[in-house]
Amino acid sequence: MLRVSEHEAQLTENNIVKEELHLLVSQNLVYKLIGSVLVKQDLEEAKGTVGKRLENINGEIKQYETQMKEMEKRSERHREVLAGLQHEYQKSQGKVPVKV
Amino acid sequence: MAERNKRKNLHPQEVSRLKEEQVKVVIGCQDQIQHWKKVQSDYEALQQRLSTLPDKLSYDVMVPFGPLAFMPGKLVHTNEVTVLLGDNWFAKCSAKQASNLVEHRKKHVQTALDDLYKVVKNFEARVGFTEDLEKQSSEKGDFVDIIEEVENEEILTKGKQRTAHKPYSRPKIQDVFEGGEGDPKAKSGILSEEELWARLDELEMEEELLDQKDRISYSTDTNGDDTTSSSSEEEKEHPSGNLPCLHGEEGWPPVTREDSRLITCQVNGNGQRHSDDEDDEGSCVPTIYFTHTVEPKRVRINTGKNTTLKFSERKEEAKRKRKNSNGNGHSVPGLAKIKTPADLYRLFVDVVNGELVPRKSILKSRSREDSVCSDTSESSDDRRGFCRNLSHDESTHSDTSEGVLHEEENSPSKPLPLPGVFEAFSGTVVEKDPTLPSLIPHLTIVSPALPTIPERKAEEVVPQLQKEPCKRVSKFKAARMQQI
Numbered sequence: 001m002l003r004v005s006e007h008e009a010q011l012t013e014n015n016i017v018k019e020e021l022h023l024l025v026s027q028n029l030v031y032k033l034i035g036s037v038l039v040k041q042d043l044e045e046a047k048g049t050v051g052k053r054l055e056n057i058n059g060e061i062k063q064y065e066t067q068m069k070e071m072e073k074r075s076e077r078h079r080e081v082l083a084g085l086q087h088e089y090q091k092s093q094g095k096v097p098v099k100v
Numbered sequence: 101m102a103e104r105n106k107r108k109n110l111h112p113q114e115v116s117r118l119k120e121e122q123v124k125v126v127i128g129c130q131d132q133i134q135h136w137k138k139v140q141s142d143y144e145a146l147q148q149r150l151s152t153l154p155d156k157l158s159y160d161v162m163v164p165f166g167p168l169a170f171m172p173g174k175l176v177h178t179n180e181v182t183v184l185l186g187d188n189w190f191a192k193c194s195a196k197q198a199s200n201l202v203e204h205r206k207k208h209v210q211t212a213l214d215d216l217y218k219v220v221k222n223f224e225a226r227v228g229f230t231e232d233l234e235k236q237s238s239e240k241g242d243f244v245d246i247i248e249e250v251e252n253e254e255i256l257t258k259g260k261q262r263t264a265h266k267p268y269s270r271p272k273i274q275d276v277f278e279g280g281e282g283d284p285k286a287k288s289g290i291l292s293e294e295e296l297w298a299r300l301d302e303l304e305m306e307e308e309l310l311d312q313k314d315r316i317s318y319s320t321d322t323n324g325d326d327t328t329s330s331s332s333e334e335e336k337e338h339p340s341g342n343l344p345c346l347h348g349e350e351g352w353p354p355v356t357r358e359d360s361r362l363i364t365c366q367v368n369g370n371g372q373r374h375s376d377d378e379d380d381e382g383s384c385v386p387t388i389y390f391t392h393t394v395e396p397k398r399v400r401i402n403t404g405k406n407t408t409l410k411f412s413e414r415k416e417e418a419k420r421k422r423k424n425s426n427g428n429g430h431s432v433p434g435l436a437k438i439k440t441p442a443d444l445y446r447l448f449v450d451v452v453n454g455e456l457v458p459r460k461s462i463l464k465s466r467s468r469e470d471s472v473c474s475d476t477s478e479s480s481d482d483r484r485g486f487c488r489n490l491s492h493d494e495s496t497h498s499d500t501s502e503g504v505l506h507e508e509e510n511s512p513s514k515p516l517p518l519p520g521v522f523e524a525f526s527g528t529v530v531e532k533d534p535t536l537p538s539l540i541p542h543l544t545i546v547s548p549a550l551p552t553i554p555e556r557k558a559e560e561v562v563p564q565l566q567k568e569p570c571k572r573v574s575k576f577k578a579a580r581m582q583q584i
Binding site: 010013014016017019020021023024025028029030031032033034038046050053 | 182183185186187188189190191192193197200201204205208
């Protein structure tokens with residue numbers, strides 16, 4: 001779930017970057033920070049890269065969501081089993097005092 | 101009661117917990133709002149800087165060297181700005197382009213702020229509601245629980261209970277027929293048979309009881325109101341009988357009746373309330389326990405044209421009883437069985453001088469011969485008392501009080517002409533009185549505005565002074581008679 005929220009934050013950021021890149025003209029120089037080096041990039045390339053990044057993020061978010069659903073289902077099953085066990089335990093407890 | 105107290109005691113804790121959570125959310129939202137506002141102000145400052153930056157080719161500045169030192173230096177290439185676009189992307193652009201980017205970001209910030217404001221509003225409203233809930237569950241608030249305890253457990257329903265809804269109404273035939281299969285089963289079959297007979301006897305008794313109840317409560321169902329006691333049902337039954345005449349003013353009588361009941365109930369309830377407060381110390385909400393009481397109440401019904409009918413349930417009941425004693429025998433005394441329109445005319449009669457006089461339609465103008473006001477002859481005493489009470493309060497346009505006052509004042513001065521004016525009532529509906537005009541001018545002085553009022557004055561004068569039933573003549577007719 002934390003990962004999902006992280007990915008969502010990245011998603012919004014990349015959306016902003018994409019929009020701002022659209023505002024720029026090709027005359028502007030675009031750099032990418034790799035480590036401690038600013039590497040010159042082409043505007044169009046940058047747009048493409050950012051777009052791909054966005055898609056990756058979306059895909060990851062979907063995967064996380066499916067995972068979460070599965071986990072929820074598993075937890076539901078466990079809960080049901082637990083409830084059944086508790087019920088039986090209570091029954092047995094109920095019977096024992098009566099017998100005694 | 102203990103359970104109710106327990107429930108009430110739990111509530112404050114839960115409510116306070118809920119309130120805590122909501123307040124937390126509100127605080128969190130407000131922190132975020134503060135943050136975004138700061139960001140917004142930063143962006144605005146940046147925009148200003150960007151606008152002024154390209155004014156000069158280079159600026160002399162003190163450049164910070166680490167956290168503790170500064171160096172004098174120059175700011176060059178003032179139009180070239182490297183902007184961080186996010187996610188490790190940079191762009192070199194002019195100052196103007198940079199300010200455009202900043203503007204674009206500011207929009208995002210503004211939308212975020214708006215959302216936060218909305219959330220804060222919603223949660224503040226929620227906090228208000230939980231506060232009200234808290235007050236309600238505690239004794240501090242003005243909320244009062246009004247509880248009516250129904251002692252009479254008999255539920256009055258229309259018609260008889262459905263046999264399908266009665267438990268064990270269908271005899272268990274299966275067990276009886278399967279009696280021959282086995283020993284335990286045979287035994288159970290025999291037992292069920294005996295039970296069956298016992299059950300049937302019970303059901304017969306129940307049915308008889310229900311029949312009796314239905315007979316009693318049949319007439320009350322026509323009213324459609326909720327009733328809790330049988331005596332109040334009977335009282336209610338009278339207005340239902342009068343419905344055809346006063347149908348248009350249905351809103352009035354129920355309201356006044358309910359008011360009277362509420363008043364009486366509150367009186368009872370207040371008395372009870374104190375006792376209840378003393379009894380349950382653990383109860384969080386002051387409660388008023390009230391019951392419907394039997395209060396025969398006089399009701400003033402507005403029939404339009406500045407006339408009002410005074411409806412007295414007691415009078416109606418007395419009338420009905422008298423009529424029943426005189427006439428045929430009803431199965432239940434005091435009840436009106438109206439099945440045909442003719443029954444109405446039979447029922448609604450004025451008992452004048454021991455004789456039955458049919459009432460005239462209220463749709464007809466009151467300036468005609470006989471008044472339509474109910475109980476004019478019989479409840480004259482009551483009305484006089486009622487009018488006297490009002491005399492100090494009401495304005496000139498009130499029908500009864502003003503004229504009454506005047507008449508009372510003038511009556512001692514002119515006692516002689518009045519007795520001579522009206523002839524003794526002979527039992528006929530319409531009669532012309534030539535001597536009445538002497539009184540009419542006097543009456544018109546009293547209230548010239550409304551033509552119908554003098555008639556009422558005339559009517560009321562008579563009962564007041566003479567306490568006799570007299571016929572009434574319209575002033576126009578009287579004037580004509582005078583002329584003739």
